[in-house]
Amino acid sequence: xxxxxxxxxxxxxxxxxxxxxxxxxxxxxxxxxxxxxxxxxxxxxxxxxxxxxxxxxxxxxxxxxxxxxxxxxxxxxxxxxxxxxxxxxxxxxxxxxxxxxxxxxxxxxxxxxxxxxxxxxxxxxxxxxxxxxxxxxxxxxxxxxxxxxxxxxxxxxxxxxxxxxxxxxxxxxxxxxxxxxxxxxxxxxxxxxxxxxxxxxxxxxxxxxxxxxxxxxxxxxxxxxxxxxxxxxxxxxxxxxxxxxxxxxxxxxxxxxxxxxxxxxxxxxxxxxxxxxxxxxxxxxxxxxxxx
Numbered sequence: 001x002x003x004x005x006x007x008x009x010x011x012x013x014x015x016x017x018x019x020x021x022x023x024x025x026x027x028x029x030x031x032x033x034x035x036x037x038x039x040x041x042x043x044x045x046x047x048x049x050x051x052x053x054x055x056x057x058x059x060x061x062x063x064x065x066x067x068x069x070x071x072x073x074x075x076x077x078x079x080x081x082x083x084x085x086x087x088x089x090x091x092x093x094x095x096x097x098x099x100x101x102x103x104x105x106x107x108x109x110x111x112x113x114x115x116x117x118x119x120x121x122x123x124x125x126x127x128x129x130x131x132x133x134x135x136x137x138x139x140x141x142x143x144x145x146x147x148x149x150x151x152x153x154x155x156x157x158x159x160x161x162x163x164x165x166x167x168x169x170x171x172x173x174x175x176x177x178x179x180x181x182x183x184x185x186x187x188x189x190x191x192x193x194x195x196x197x198x199x200x201x202x203x204x205x206x207x208x209x210x211x212x213x214x215x216x217x218x219x220x221x222x223x224x225x226x227x228x229x230x231x232x233x234x235x236x237x238x239x240x241x242x243x244x245x246x247x248x249x250x251x252x253x254x255x256x257x258x259x260x261x262x263x264x265x266x267x268x269x270x271x272x273x274x275x276x277x278x279x280x281x282x283x284x285x286x287x288x289x290x291x292x
Contacts, residue, residue, distance in 0.1 A: 004224040007136035007143065008046055009181055011222070012039055013188045013214030014113055014147030016232070018074035035078070037270070039219050039232050040071075043110060043144050044080050046221070050140045052107030055084045059122050060114025060148040064089075067112050091121075094128040103131055108142030111149025113188075117159055119152040120177055129178055136180060143180055147188045150214060154186050155179035156206055163197030170254035172198045181222065183276060186212045190237060203241040204249040204260050210276055211239030218270075228274040229285040238274060240264040 019034040035041065047054045056071045058064035068085040075083045084102060088094050103109060109132065111119060123129045135141040145153055157177030185206060187199045190213035203211040214220070215234030222228055230236050246261035266281055268274065273282035 003137075004226065005137045006139055007050070007141040009136070009153060009222040009225075010039075010043055010046065010142060010144035010219060010231075011150035011153055011181070011186055011212070011214060012144070012146035012219035012232070013150065013190060013216050013234070013236075015189070015192075015216040016040060016146055016219070017217050018070060019077045037231075037233075038078075039217065040074055041078055042219075042221065042231050043108070043142070044075065044078055046142045046144075047108035048080075050107040050142050052105055053082045053084055053102075054080075055086055055102055055106045055109045056112060057086045057088060057109055057149075058112045058114075059086075059088045060116060060118045060152075061112050062114060064112075067114075071110070071112070088122060088128075091123075091126060094122055094126045100127060100131060103128065103135075106141075108144060111143075111145035111152065113147030113149060116148035116151040116157060116177070117175060119148060120157060120159075120175055123178055124176065133180065146219075150186050150188050150219070152177045153180040154184055154209075155182045156185050156202070156209060158185065158187050158198065158202060161198055162193070162195070163201065167197045167200055167258040167260075168255055169201065169249065169252040169258055172201050174202065181225075183209055184212050185209045186214065188214045189216055191215045191235070196237070199237075199239050200260065200263065201249065201258060203239045203263070204244065204247045204258060207241035207244050207247075209241075211237075211241070213237035213239065226275055226277050227285075228268075228276065230268045230270050230272045232270060234269070236268045238266040238268065240266070240279065242279065 061067045154177040159175040161172040163171035218232035218234035273285035
């Protein structure tokens with residue numbers, strides 16, 4: 001029987017709308033969308049529902065203070081000042097009693113973008129991760145992540161690599177992630193950076209996992225460890241390898257083309273959903289009163 005976590009995961013494809021002011025030469029931001037439907041607005045709604053403070057963890061970034069300040073300003077535009085910043089740079093920082101106490105009392109955390117390997121090497125097998133995982137499973141607690149912060153949620157994590165042109169073996173490097181979402185492999189900036197090929201290779205090698213390709217300013221809310229709801233302005237691609245009947249991913253040499261038979265691909269946008277366990281597409285996500 002599938003054990004359903006009580007908390008929620010929110011994975012974002014990166015470059016989410018932060019309500020920035022329009023600048024000459026830059027795309028105009030949809031302020032109405034930011035205030036009403038924006039991803040950060042949804043994260044706040046879930047954290048407020050869970051109760052407590054939102055802690056932004058900037059570990060993945062090379063410019064943590066700048067990234068942290070951008071999030072503080074964005075949440076202030078949403079009239080939410082109860083945001084803390086955790087500039088955790090190494091495993092010693094991750095064991096700091098102050099940080100451990102803060103995540104014990106928070107309503108949720110948000111892992112920023114950057115390098116997902118910084119997240120896995122900093123938090124793997126730590127008390128910090130243990131507390132987050134326990135709260136996610138046992139309480140109405142929110143773990144959110146954008147870009148690298150979303151990719152690190154996977155147990156099998158995409159660490160490096162790009163595949164240009166046709167699909168070839170060996171274009172992707174994998175590493176253990178933080179395993180908040182054990183049955184998913186999450187990739188980000190999916191359309192903008194042409195990452196379909198690398199997700200196909202990973203799913204072909206790990207057909208028991210569902211591949212998730214998140215577009216920018218697009219994300220998903222995962223409830224009960226199973227029910228996915230798409231949020232944001234773009235699209236999400238799901239790559240299902242559970243019915244693959246042929247693949248040369250084992251036999252092929254590095255650099256050789258890959259062949260895969262019966263790979264399933266679904267494209268979802270805001271309001272669509274998916275049940276991971278049942279492998280079922282939901283045209284409209286059912287929303288119970290007060291429990292979105």
